[in-house]
Amino acid sequence: MHALPHDHTGARIKRLRLERHLTQRALADLSGVSYSALTKTEQGVLPASPHLIASVARAMRVEVATVTGQPYVAELRADELDVLIQPIREALDVYDLGADPEITPRPHQLLHDDSEQLLAAVRRAEIKRVAGQLPGLILEATTAAHTAATSEGWLLLTDYYRTAYDVASKLGFPDLATIALARMEWAADRGSGAVVGAIQRYMRSLMYLRAGQYRTGQRLIDRGLAALGQAEAGHTRDVVTGQLHLGAAVMAARAQSGTTAIEHLDEAERIATATGEAIKVYWLAYGPTNVNVHRVSVHAELSEYDTAARLGRELTVSPEWPASRRSHHYAEVARAQMWAGHLDDAFASLLRARKAAPQQAKYHPTVRETYAGLEAAKRQLPDSFLSYGSWLGV
Numbered sequence: 001m002h003a004l005p006h007d008h009t010g011a012r013i014k015r016l017r018l019e020r021h022l023t024q025r026a027l028a029d030l031s032g033v034s035y036s037a038l039t040k041t042e043q044g045v046l047p048a049s050p051h052l053i054a055s056v057a058r059a060m061r062v063e064v065a066t067v068t069g070q071p072y073v074a075e076l077r078a079d080e081l082d083v084l085i086q087p088i089r090e091a092l093d094v095y096d097l098g099a100d101p102e103i104t105p106r107p108h109q110l111l112h113d114d115s116e117q118l119l120a121a122v123r124r125a126e127i128k129r130v131a132g133q134l135p136g137l138i139l140e141a142t143t144a145a146h147t148a149a150t151s152e153g154w155l156l157l158t159d160y161y162r163t164a165y166d167v168a169s170k171l172g173f174p175d176l177a178t179i180a181l182a183r184m185e186w187a188a189d190r191g192s193g194a195v196v197g198a199i200q201r202y203m204r205s206l207m208y209l210r211a212g213q214y215r216t217g218q219r220l221i222d223r224g225l226a227a228l229g230q231a232e233a234g235h236t237r238d239v240v241t242g243q244l245h246l247g248a249a250v251m252a253a254r255a256q257s258g259t260t261a262i263e264h265l266d267e268a269e270r271i272a273t274a275t276g277e278a279i280k281v282y283w284l285a286y287g288p289t290n291v292n293v294h295r296v297s298v299h300a301e302l303s304e305y306d307t308a309a310r311l312g313r314e315l316t317v318s319p320e321w322p323a324s325r326r327s328h329h330y331a332e333v334a335r336a337q338m339w340a341g342h343l344d345d346a347f348a349s350l351l352r353a354r355k356a357a358p359q360q361a362k363y364h365p366t367v368r369e370t371y372a373g374l375e376a377a378k379r380q381l382p383d384s385f386l387s388y389g390s391w392l393g394v
């Protein structure tokens with residue numbers, strides 16, 4: 001079996017640490033991670049967990065993307081995705097310039113239909129197609145919103161900004177995702193959309209989750225829940241409320257607060273029992289399935305890998321569930337199975353993640369870290385394991 005790539009996450013952590021003249025013991029103390037986990041991660045013996053990555057990034061005052069090596073430029077270039085990023089960035093940059101005199105926007109309903117199709121395509125993980133269509137539609141929706149100056153127009157623009165966030169996040173551009181969220185908040189304020197504002201705060205909290213800033217992330221979720229108090233009571237508000245509790249559960253688990261995490265999960269489960277499966281409500285995929293998927297994530301974040309692996313094995317996810325969510329779930333299950341020592345099962349889950357949403361899986365940090373962990377385990381795995389690494393570009 002070939003060796004780990006030279007520039008794996010552990011190697012990047014070591015390089016960043018040495019640039020700051022820190023010993024392994026000093027970085028372990030600063031970051032709050034165990035000395036053993038840090039040294040083994042640097043050596044490539046253990047894969048880097050999301051908690052460790054966020055902790056050492058915060059301690060060394062660098063972005064998480066710097067530690068993970070995102071964006072994966074060579075792979076993006078090979079897939080002809082790199083050239084699609086700059087047009088999105090430029091489309092997000094003209095938000096406050098008013099209507100473009102050279103653009104004649106189509107009627108609101110047509111723009112709305114296109115937005116829904118893009119959101120659905122994101123859930124199918126058709127990232128390249130969405131990224132190609134998105135810039136022109138953002139520019140058109142921006143002119144339409146400034147021209148009509150209606151709540152409906154501004155809230156439609158928030159949908160396009162949300163799609164930009166989804167694309168940027170999935171391709172590993174956190175700076176662009178942050179800009180998209182700022183634009184989403186700007187448009188939601190003009191559209192007086194309490195529910196959309198809550199969703200924006202939820203998505204923004206996920207950025208802080210990835211950065212290891214759990215307190216700020218929880219504050220954003222709290223603000224989102226408060227904003228929902230101004231929304232009209234009903235099914236939609238309940239769905240969004242439940243989704244925010246799921247976000248809070250993962251946030252608390254990543255912060256190693258197990259009791260709080262389970263409390264949020266239980267509240268989300270109570271709400272989901274009433275709402276049922278609500279896959280298309282703001283495309284959040286909320287419902288009992290999502291609660292169970294988040295239980296796997298929570299137990300994995302709490303380092304309860306045997307429990308997470310068991311829950312993942314017992315959970316059957318319908319093929320009707322969004323492909324992007326299925327792929328993410330299988331990546332989480334693979335990570336838990338690897339840490340629990342079930343290596344064959346872990347690789348099988350990686351294959352499921354790839355099959356469900358290949359474009360997303362290829363750029364998913366958890367997929368790459370899990371693959372690296374399996375490779376470092378030096379166990380007998382099928383020949384297809386090496387071809388999976390070639391597909392990842394590692």
